Amino acid sequence: MTDSRARVLGTIRKTLNRTEQSPLVDSPPSVPSPRYRTPLPADVVEQFSLMHKRVHGTFEAVGCLQDVPQAVRRYLNEQSIPIKAVISPEPELSSIEWTGLDVESRASNREDASSVTMAFAGIAETGTLVMVSSRESPVNHHFLPEFNIAVLKQSRLVDSMESLWPLIGEQPRAINLITGPSKTADIEQTIVYGAHGPRTLHVILVRDVVS
Amino acid sequence: MQVTSRYFRTTAREALLDEDLRAAMGRAEGGFIDTRKMAVEELENFEEYREFARKTKNHVLAHLDYYLTQFESNVLASGGQVHWAGNGEEVNRIVLDICRRPDIRKITKGKSMVSEESALNAGLEAAGFEVVETDLGEYIIQLARETPSHIIAPAVHKTRQAVTDLFDEHHREAGYSRVVERLDIVNQARQVLRDHFCTADVGITGANFLIADTGSIALITNEGNGDLTANLPNIHVVVTSIEKVIPDMLALGGFLRLLGRSATGQIMSVYTTLFNGPRRIDDLDGPEEFHVVLVDSGRSEILGTQFRDILRCIKCGACMNHCPVYTSVGGHAYGWVYPGPMGSVLTPLMVGQKKAPDLPYACTLNGRCKTVCPVMIPLPDLLREHRNNLVEMGQTGVVQRWGMWLWSIVARKPVLYSMMTSLYVLKLNLLARMVPAFQRGSFKYIPMMGAWTSSRDFPVPQASTFQSQWKKRALHD
Ligand code: SF4
Numbered sequence: 049m050t051d052s053r054a055r056v057l058g059t060i061r062k063t064l065n066r067t068e069q070s071p072l073v074d075s076p077p078s079v080p081s082p083r084y085r086t087p088l089p090a091d092v093v094e095q096f097s098l099m100h101k102r103v104h105g106t107f108e109a110v111g112c113l114q115d116v117p118q119a120v121r122r123y124l125n126e127q128s129i130p131i132k133a134v135i136s137p138e139p140e141l142s143s144i145e146w147t148g149l150d151v152e153s154r155a156s157n158r159e160d161a162s163s164v165t166m167a168f169a170g171i172a173e174t175g176t177l178v179m180v181s182s183r184e185s186p187v188n189h190h191f192l193p194e195f196n197i198a199v200l201k202q203s204r205l206v207d208s209m210e211s212l213w214p215l216i217g218e219q220p221r222a223i224n225l226i227t228g229p230s231k232t233a234d235i236e237q238t239i240v241y242g243a244h245g246p247r248t249l250h251v252i253l254v255r256d257v258v259s
Numbered sequence: 260m261q262v263t264s265r266y267f268r269t270t271a272r273e274a275l276l277d278e279d280l281r282a283a284m285g286r287a288e289g290g291f292i293d294t295r296k297m298a299v300e301e302l303e304n305f306e307e308y309r310e311f312a313r314k315t316k317n318h319v320l321a322h323l324d325y326y327l328t329q330f331e332s333n334v335l336a337s338g339g340q341v342h343w344a345g346n347g348e349e350v351n352r353i354v355l356d357i358c359r360r361p362d363i364r365k366i367t368k369g370k371s372m373v374s375e376e377s378a379l380n381a382g383l384e385a386a387g388f389e390v391v392e393t394d395l396g397e398y399i400i401q402l403a404r405e406t407p408s409h410i411i412a413p414a415v416h417k418t419r420q421a422v423t424d425l426f427d428e429h430h431r432e433a434g435y436s437r438v439v440e441r442l443d444i445v446n447q448a449r450q451v452l453r454d455h456f457c458t459a460d461v462g463i464t465g466a467n468f469l470i471a472d473t474g475s476i477a478l479i480t481n482e483g484n485g486d487l488t489a490n491l492p493n494i495h496v497v498v499t500s501i502e503k504v505i506p507d508m509l510a511l512g513g514f515l516r517l518l519g520r521s522a523t524g525q526i527m528s529v530y531t532t533l534f535n536g537p538r539r540i541d542d543l544d545g546p547e548e549f550h551v552v553l554v555d556s557g558r559s560e561i562l563g564t565q566f567r568d569i570l571r572c573i574k575c576g577a578c579m580n581h582c583p584v585y586t587s588v589g590g591h592a593y594g595w596v597y598p599g600p601m602g603s604v605l606t607p608l609m610v611g612q613k614k615a616p617d618l619p620y621a622c623t624l625n626g627r628c629k630t631v632c633p634v635m636i637p638l639p640d641l642l643r644e645h646r647n648n649l650v651e652m653g654q655t656g657v658v659q660r661w662g663m664w665l666w667s668i669v670a671r672k673p674v675l676y677s678m679m680t681s682l683y684v685l686k687l688n689l690l691a692r693m694v695p696a697f698q699r700g701s702f703k704y705i706p707m708m709g710a711w712t713s714s715r716d717f718p719v720p721q722a723s724t725f726q727s728q729w730k731k732r733a734l735h736d
Binding site: 052053055056057059060061062063064066069070073074076077078079080082083084085086099102103137154155156158174175176181182183186187188190191192208209210213219220221222223224225226227228229230231232233234235236237238240242243244245246 | 326327394419452453475482486506509523527534560
């Protein structure tokens, strides 16, 4: 298809009245900063939890990583599902004592009902979880299980997308920006949760920032 | 996709008589408009974002070759492959070439309007592949053997009852029972499609944005079907078009603040995913192969015309949600992939004006589409351009030409014009006074305009025409 490539680029250049590739690009316009009618809470944790709950997510905060298993157990109990989960093979999640919980650290498959993942970051403006794929963070954990629990460290909260990009070094295979549980409005324009992805999305915030 | 746009008049007339369609569209229209309004009003400087988006898209279009080649080299650097397709035939050939391997049978597909242009599904099915659409709306219309009627809500024209019957017909054999409630319908689709996701050999998705700076493709869904389509099979193919490229991630942030709000009134859609090439050497999941098909299909030509602005379109659907013609006749009447105002501009350019002579007239020039468009495309102006071209080509219908000729004579003679319009207003007012049903302030039926009023009410006119009121006011001042 090299012919098509030459043809498409050729036509573009012709219609733009050029014969060569445009050499220098004047810089693109800069992005405005958002201003909200009802200003968002000044505190990023409050901002995040407010926005995350608005899209049907659930939220709780715990003191440290070692508190996570108890929170997960409680949550799975509330959902009346087996106390087991597939977890991301990530150093911090792996370092936790998962007493009273049946966890397996591997990639997920369709039999897994619930997953526990470690968020790369959280965006307060929109209540969005940021997942960055790697050997330690398989992507299907966010989509296959019906119940998704994400652990988010307070130190990883950013105010906006603009502050997120500098944190990501080399591009991973996938960056998932996740805002609430899966939903559809394809039947009579009415929202139903749990379309193809998780029905519920629970965030456990770890307060690792000393105030 | 086959073009039936030239039958717009007939299909539109039929659509107006379709009770189910009217019910479905009536329900959708209000919802879209209200939720968008709320989400837009909350972002105080929304207009600044529209201006930003317009400028950014114009900037990219003026340097399209630069950004496309930058995007291409970054996809290659992340291990992906890039294919260029000049037209729809090439699109289908490229995708078929990728899929033709002994172990490939099933293909799952996320919503992709670009792939509808070349009827990719039909092409793949003819070659023996099983193709399964995974967006719930797309899945429904695939079962019904129809085409999308809206660019973001493809099954917006279907009632719940219709979906119940379709599911019953297609799922019964596999042991599923008849489902009536919304939640049950969605659950059944979830179960049926789960099997397909997990057994597909190739996943085909579209893209919302292509990020030149990193070679990422941005895919946005609410259901999560796009991600399951992209992540589970061994091969991910992205079918997308050349005007979707944007400079960098910062620009993406700006567009995301506009897109969700404009499309569905969401601050942010549920899943926004950036894909960069195939799975890395030590990744635990993800496809082994990553292909991007860059489709032109006439866009590079449009770039050189007075219609360039339409290439800014980010396919949010706001213009159709706010269009009285679209919400009355639905998407199928437009006869090709893209309906509503953006479709009426784009279709004649992509399939030829002769095949869609009526579309530029499917407009009341009320200007709402232009006001809500997040990238500030002057849609009514572009439709007017089309009309001018059609008149120059002698392509207008007899009725339109005679009508316009008559009108131009009358309009040029103020006395004649005011006489004629006053007469009509007088007649309607008399009617309103005589017939109690008309006294609520709107007509359900107007003599000689039955086709116009059967799908909407005509307001009872003020006691006099605009012109005579204006004269009176001028006297008072
Ligand atoms: S023309 Fe504007 S409003 Fe219509 S779909 Fe495109 S971007 Fe949205």
